[in-house]
Amino acid sequence: MSINVLALLSAMLTIATPLVWAGIGELIVEKTGVLNLGIEGTMYLGAFIGFLVALRSGSPWLGLIAAIGGGVVAGLLMGLLTVTLGLNQHVSGLGVTLLLIAACEFAFRLLYTGARPTLEDKFQVLLPDVPVLDQHWLTYVAFLVLAPAAWWVLRATGMGYRLQAVGENFEAADVAGISVTATRYVALMVGGALMAIGGAFLTLAVLGNFTLDIINGRGWVCIALVIFAKWRVWPVVLGALIFAGTDALQLQLAITKTFSDIPRELMLALPYLAVIAALAVWGRKVHYPASYLQAYRRG
C-alpha cells in the first residue's frame, strides 16, 4: 500500500476550502447569538447561482459576485425571520435551507430539462491558478487572508467587540448604544456571503458543473465545526483540515487494494464519523454565547 503524501495534502486543502469559507461565515453569525441553520441552503444557493451566472455570462468573476449577492440575500432572509420577526432560530434556519435547496433544484430542472449541462470542459479551470501545491487561489485566500482577517477583526476591532457583546449579553450591548438588530443583520449578511463563496468554490473551481447533491451536508459539518472550535477562528480551520484530511485519506484508501473490500458507503461516512467523534470528545460542556437562540426585545 502506498499513499501519495503530496496528493493527499493537496486534496485535503481543496476539500477544506469550502468548509473554511462557510465555517468562518457561520462563526461570525453565531458570535452574535444567532444559529444560522440556513447555511446548507445558502451554500447550495451560492453553488447554483455562481454556476448559472458564470455559465450564462461566460465570466466566472460575475458568477462569484452573483453568488455573494445570493448569500447576502439569504442572510437578509434569516434576519427577517429571526431578528425582525423574532421566530425560532432552528425552524427558521431549517426552513431557509429547505426553501433555497428546493428553489435551486426547481430552477435547475426547469432550465436544463432532460440532459444535464455537460460543461466540464468549459469550467474545469475557471480561475487563475497559483502553482504552489497546485491549489486554487480561493484556497489561498481562505487560509492566508480570510482566517487571519476574521481572527483579527473578532479580537482587536470595535466590530469584534460588538459581535461578542451582542452574542453574550444583548441587553448590555443595547444599553451601551450598540444596535442588536443592525449587528445581527450585518453578521448574517457577511456570514451569508462567505457561505455562498464556499458553495460557489465547489461549482466554479472544483467541479465546473452543478449537481443536485453538490453540498451534501457540508453546511451541517460547519455547524459542528463551530461548536467543536468553541467559537474561535483557528480551531474552525483546524477542524476543517481534520475533516478534509479524513476525507482525502478515505478517497486514497478506497482505490488501494487493501481497502477495496470495505463497503464504499462506510468509507464515505468516515469523515462525518470523525466529526461526531470530535464533538463527543471536545464538544461537551462548551460555553455557548449567552444570548444563543434568543430574539431581542426591549423593555
Add this chain to the structure above:
Amino acid sequence: MTPTRPLLELSGITKRFGDLVANDAVSLSVASGEVVAMLGENGAGKSTLMKIVYGLVRPDGGTITMDGRPLDISSPRDAMAAGIGMVTQEFSLVETMTVTENVALSSVGLGRVDVRAARQRVVDAMDRVGVQIEPERLISTLSIGERQRVEIVKALFHECRVLILDEPTAVLTPQDVRALFETVQRLRRTGLGVLFVSHKLREVAEISDRVVVLRRGSLVGERATAEVTTHELASLMMGGTAPEEDVASAVGLPVAEVPEEAPVAPREGAGTAERRPVLILTDVTLERPGRPALDHLTFEVRPGEIVGLAGISGNGQTELMNVLGGVELPTSGRVEVDGAAVTRLDVRGRLDAGLGRLTEDRRGSVVPQLSVEHNLVLEDLPSFTRRGMLDKAAIRAHAEEVIRRFDIRATPTDPVSSLSGGNMQKVLLARALSRRPKVLVAAQPTRGLDVGAYRYVHEQLHELRDTGAGVLVISEDLDELRSLCDRILVLFRGAITGGLPVAEATSERLGAMMTGESVEV
C-alpha cells in the same frame, strides 16, 4: 449643598401597558450636585420611568429636557449623547469581556481598538470615581460590588452630567453599600446630578437631598430629605392610610423609631436544644466543575425556631434548595427530616417525611393554566383520589376552606396565572402548610410582594413556628431576616461561615461573614 437650576427635567411623562398605567403624568427634576431619591414600592413604576429616561422604553406622552432644551430620546445612545448615564438594576456587563472592554464598549467604532489607550482612559476614569479594579480582569471573576463599580465607571465614561442608579443596593453587602454611598458623595461634589431609585427608606434618608415618592405610577409627594420623617415618607409610599406596623415592615423595619442595632428579640424558649432537630444537614457536598456548589454544609433547624440563611446570591442558595427538595442528589453527606434520613429520597418521599417547600421561583412552582383548587392539591393527590379518580367534591371543599383560611383573593376555579404575586404566594404557602410540615424551607418568601402580602407571609411563618415546626428562610434581604428569624446563618461559597442569634446579628457582622470572614457563634 445648594442645588442650582435644574439640569434634567421630566414633565408629564405617561406610559401605559394595556390597561396598566405604569407612569401617570410624572414630573420631576434633578439639579447639578444634587442627589434626588425616587422612592416607591415594587411595581410603583420607578423602573419604567428610568427606562424611559434612558431610551429603553418609549413614553406615550410628556417631555424630557436637559438644560431647558427638549430631548428626543429613542435609544440609550441618545441618552448618553445628552449626558445621561444609567446603572441598570440587572447589570449590563458582558461577562466574557474584560473591565476595559466593557467600559470602552459604548465608545468603540468599527475599526481597530487601541487597547493601550482605552485601558489608560479607563484607569483615568476609575481614578476620578475613586475605584480601583484591575482593568484586565474578566467581568466573570469580579464580585457583585466590583461589577457595580465597573457599571458606574462605564456610565461616567462619557460626558455624563446626570447619573441614574436603579435600585443599586439590592444585591450589595453592607460594606459595598457604604463604598457606593462614598462614591455617590464624591461624584456629587464634582457637580454630577444623581437620581437614586430605591424602596429602602433608610438609604434614601442617608444619601439624598430631596425625595420624590411614586405610588401606582403617580408622583404623590416631594420633600426635602432634611425636613421629612421616615414615617411620613413611608405613609406616602403606601397611601397614607397604612397602619404603623405596616409602614415599619414595608421598609424592612428600620424606620426612625426602630434603630438598626435593636432587632426583634427572640422569643423565650425558641429553638430549645433539648428537642430533636427537625432538619439536620451533615457534610452535604455538591460537586460542580471548578469548586463545589455546596461544601461540607452542616447545620440544623430545631422545632419552634426560624433559622435565617443569609448570603449573596450565587453562593449555593439555589443548589441547597435543589438538594433539600430532592431535585438534585448531593455528591456526599446526609440530610435528615424529623429524625429520618431523606438523602436519597425523591420529592414525594421528602414531602411524606414532613418537609415543606416554598421555592424561590414562584411561577415555576405552580401550573399556571390549572385552577387554584387543582394547584392546591398537586402535592397531595393520593389524599384526594377515590378509586383512581380525582374526588372533585373533596378538592372543591378543600379549596374553599383554604381560600377562606388564607384569605386568597380568588375563586377555586380561577386559573393560577390570573393571580397577583401575593395571592400566588398564598396559594403556595397554603399548599405547603396544609400538609402540616415538620419543617418548612422557604426561599425568598416575600420577594416582589406588596406590604399586605409581605406581612401576611411573615405572620404565617411565625404561626407555623409557634405550633412547633421548624422554619428555614433563605433570603438576601438582611432586614427581612432580622425581623423574621431567631437565628441567622451565613452561606458563603457553599459553606456556613458562621451563625449569630438575631440579637447579635448586626449588618456589619453579617456583611463580614457574607464575604467570607468566619465569625464564631
